[in-house]
C-alpha cells in the first residue's frame with residue numbers, strides 16, 4: 001500500500017476570537033527543520049507557535065538519507081528509535097562506470113556507536129514521527145496547520161506576524177521568529193533577502209518507485225550508465241519496497257515532458273528490467289548550492305532550506321537543517337530564559353555559516369563532477385573514472401557525492417583555547433563521539449544518551465570540582481559506583497578513553513548540543529566557570 | 542628488473558577534492574591548446590618536484606598504457 005497522507009485539520013486559534021497570543025518563539029514552517037526545532041525548544045521548556053500553510057507531511061519522499069549525526073540529534077529529541085526501526089540501514093555504496101563497478105565503499109565506521117552511518121527513510125515518515133512527538137508537548141507546542149504567514153513587522157524586541165487562515169487573518173506577536181519555511185521562504189522574500197552562490201542548469205529526474213526486488217540496501221551510482229543516455233544515475237532503497245531513482249537528463253530536457261509517466265516508465269524499465277513496479281512520485285529538478293549571506297536578522301532567524309540550499313548528492317540538505325536546529329535551539333532557549341546574553345545568537349550565524357559553507361562546497365563539487373562544463377573538465381573526469389578501475393588513488397577523486405558529516409566548530413568564538421596537554425581525543429568544537437557505557441545498575445547504555453541538552457562536565461577517573469549547579473558525569477574503568485552522590489559510568493569497552501583521550505583527572509566541558517566547548521588536563525571549577533561564561537556571554541565586562 | 546616504486550594509493554588525505562577543483566578551475570576559460578600547455582607545465586613541474594626519474598618514467602608508462610595505441 002502507498003503511504004497514506006494524513007490530513008491535519010485547521011483548528012480555530014484563540015487569536016481569531018479576540019485572544020491574541022504572544023509567543024516566545026514563532027516558527028514558520030512545519031517541515032523537518034521547524035518540527036525538530038519546536039521539539040527541541042519544548043524539551044528546554046520554551047513555548048513555540050508553529051505555523052504551516054499546508055495540512056499534511058511532505059508530498060513525495062524528497063529527503064531519504066539521514067546521517068548518524070542527525071540520528072544522534074533525533075535521539076536527543078526522542079524520535080530516533082522509531083526512525084531507525086522503520087528505516088533501511090545501509091553502509092555500502094557501489095560506483096559503476098558504464099557497465100563496470102569501479103569502486104565501492106563501506107561506511108561502517110568503527111563499532112561502538114549506537115546509530116548507523118546512514119538510514120534511508122522517506123521525509124514524510126520523518127515529519128510524521130516529529131509531529132507525533134510534538135503532540136507530546138501540548139502545553140509547549142502550538143502546532144497550527146493551514147496557517148500561512150503572509151506578512152511581518154519587525155521591532156527591536158520582537159516580530160508581529162500576519163497569519164492567513166481558512167477562517168480569516170490574525171496578528172500574532174513573538175519575541176523571536178524562526179523562518180523554517182523552506183527554499184521558497186516567504187520570510188526571506190518579505191525581508192528582501194536573496195541567496196548567494198551557484199545554480200546548475202542540469203536537470204535531474206527524481207522518482208520513487210514501488211517494486212518487489214531483492215536489490216541489496218546499497219547506494220548504487222553510475223557514471224554514463226549503460227541503460228540511460230544521460231551522464232549519471234542513482235538507485236537507492238527505502239522502506240516499504242520503495243526505491244529512489246535519480247537520472248541525469250542534461251540541461252536541455254523539458255521538465256513538463258520528462259515528468260509524464262509515459263516517458264518515465266521506459267527509463268525505469270531500462271534499469272529494473274521486467275519487474276513490475278508502480279510509480280510513487282516523479283519530479284524534475286535543477287539544483288542550487290546557495291545561502292543567505294547571514295542567517296540572523298535581528299529577531300528573525302533562518303534555519304534549514306530557507307537559509308541554505310544544496311543539491312542532494314551528499315544528503316546535506318535535511319541533515320544540514322537538523323544540525324541548524326541542534327545549534328540554534330539551546331541558544332534561543334538560553335536567551336529566552338535570560339540564562340545567556342542575546343549576543344549568543346550571533347554565534348549561530350558564525351557556526352552554521354561554517355556548516356552551510358562546507359555543505360555547499362561539497363555538494364557543488366559533486367554536482368560539478370556530474371556536469372562537466374568544458375572539454376578539459378570532461379577529459380579529467382573521463383580519465384579519473386577510467387583509471388579508477390585499476391589505480392586506487394583515482395577512486396578517491398571520483399565524486400558522486402560526499403556524504404554528510406558533522407561540521408567541526410573549532411577556533412570559533414564559543415570554544416576555549418585547547419589544552420595542549422591532550423595528545424588525542426576531541427578538540428574544542430568537535431561533536432562528541434558515542435561509545436558504550438555500563439551504568440551503576442549494570443545496564444549497557446550509550447554515552448550520548450547521557451549528554452542531554454545542558455552543559456555537562458565529563459571527567460575521567462574521578463569527579464573533579466565543578467562550578468555550583470553544573471552537572472558532571474565521571475567515566476571510570478571499573479564498575480560505576482554512585483553511592484557518594486556522584487554520577488559515574490563505566491567505560492564499557494574502553495572506547496571512551498580511546499575516543500576522548502581521557503587522561504585520569506582530566507575533564508571536558510560539553511555544550512548542550514553535544515559539542516566540546518573546552519577541555520582541561522588539570523581542571524578547576526574556576527577554569528570551567530570561565531569556559532561556560534565564554535559561551536553564555538555573561539562574564540562581567 | 543627495476544622494482545615498482547610508483548605509489549598509486551590515495552595520498553591526498555582530506556584534500557583530494559581541493560586538488561581536483563583547483564585543477565579544473567585553472568583550466569577555466571582556456572582554449573584546448575592553452576589547456577594542453579597548462580597540463581604540460583604542470584607535469585614537468587611535478588616531475589621535477591618528485592626528483593626521482595625512475596618513478597616519473599614508471600608513471601609515464603602507466604599513464605601511456607591507459608591511453609592505448611601502443
Ligand SMILES: Cc1cc2nc3c(=O)[nH]c(=O)nc-3n(C[C@H](O)[C@H](O)[C@H](O)COP(=O)(O)OP(=O)(O)OC[C@H]3O[C@@H](n4cnc5c(N)ncnc54)[C@H](O)[C@@H]3O)c2cc1C
Pocket residue numbers: 028029030031032033034051052053054062063064065066123147148149150180181182183184185186187206285303304305306312315316317318319320321
Ligand atoms: C529530490 C530531493 C532529494 C533530497 N534528498 C535528501 C536527502 O537524502 N537527505 C537530506 O538530508 N536532504 C535531502 N533533500 C533536502 C531536504 O528535502 C530539505 O533540505 C528539507 O526538506 C529542508 O527542510 P525544511 O524544514 O528546511 O524545509 P521544507 O521541508 O521545505 O519545509 C518548509 C515548510 O514550510 C511551509 N511553509 C512555506 N511557506 C510558508 C508560509 N508562508 N507560512 C507557513 N508555512 C510555510 C511549507 O509548507 C513546508 O511545510 C532532498 C531534497 C530533494 C528535493
